[in-house]
Amino acid sequence: MTEIKNSYLVIGDVNAPVKIEVFLNYACPYCATFFDLVDNTLPKYFAEKKVALVVKHYDKPREMLLPGTLINANLDYSNPERTLEIISELFKDQAKWDKYSSFEIKKYIEEKYNLKEEFSNIDRSLLITAEAIERNVKMVPTVFINELEFQYPREIFAEELVEVIEKELEKVEA
Template sequence: MTKTIENAFLSYGNADAPVKVEVFLNLACPYCATFFEAADQTLTPFIEDGQVQYVIKHYDKPREMLLYGTLVNLFLNYNDPQRIYEIMKDLFAKQSEWSESDSDSIKKMLTEEYGLKEEPDTIDLSLKITAEAIKRQVKMVPTVFINEKEFQYPVEIDAFELKEEIEKLLG
């Protein structure tokens, strides 16, 4: 019996996969950008083989350096997880360009470059993820859970260890 992931709004792969990888991240966090890229390269084959369900939880943590990530999150339409993944991938790659900007410039970029608009429903999803982060005592981003086992990136897990951990669970 595989566990159902709470708040799996941005879920990639088979919900019945034996390995569940959850990450709490924020688009304005440099460590999250590095983790996202590593996870993209490492997890893709496992996701395609139906062995891993990868769930991204954008944590709108109230911290000054993360506020622009929260602003971006409010423009994401969670009804299209695949498009959000591609936008996140692009925004993480260009993070240094926009994260040093100002809120008006960021809103303009999201509207003009990505055709996004503010999504009122995202506020409710954000609050659910924040409540879960508090309940699970997530103190920093990125925090990664692999089948409930918690890792702090980059201290406790990197791309190689992520792959190793998944392969160990798959036997």
């Protein structure tokens, strides 16, 4: 298995045998659907230390994704647990804030979460963008489960996600 780069936000044990990496954008509705799938499908795997999810916000240059880029600029990656809670809330409330102006988004994230722009996020964003280019990530969400790739519009659903995880776990146990 290749080394996991840019593992700033990890749910589960980083040493778990199955690594799921997701390139996403907080303003993408398909990413919100995927994150909901994670919340509803993977907690038992996290608790059993069988799966680690590595979340990589991709500041993909598309107009509809710019609100996600503004959100990303303000997240405090030095506090990953809180940041993951915020991301989960943001995805659930996405329809509320994704049409806000840039000013309104900055105000929203500051007032609701007490966050301000984190300049270290510029470097983090550039590293993740470079990795996305290196790995030929064209769309969000793009999901890698160990070496298997699922790139939107090829979506992965709950049953298939569990099936792929179980197959990967069987490989480790064999």
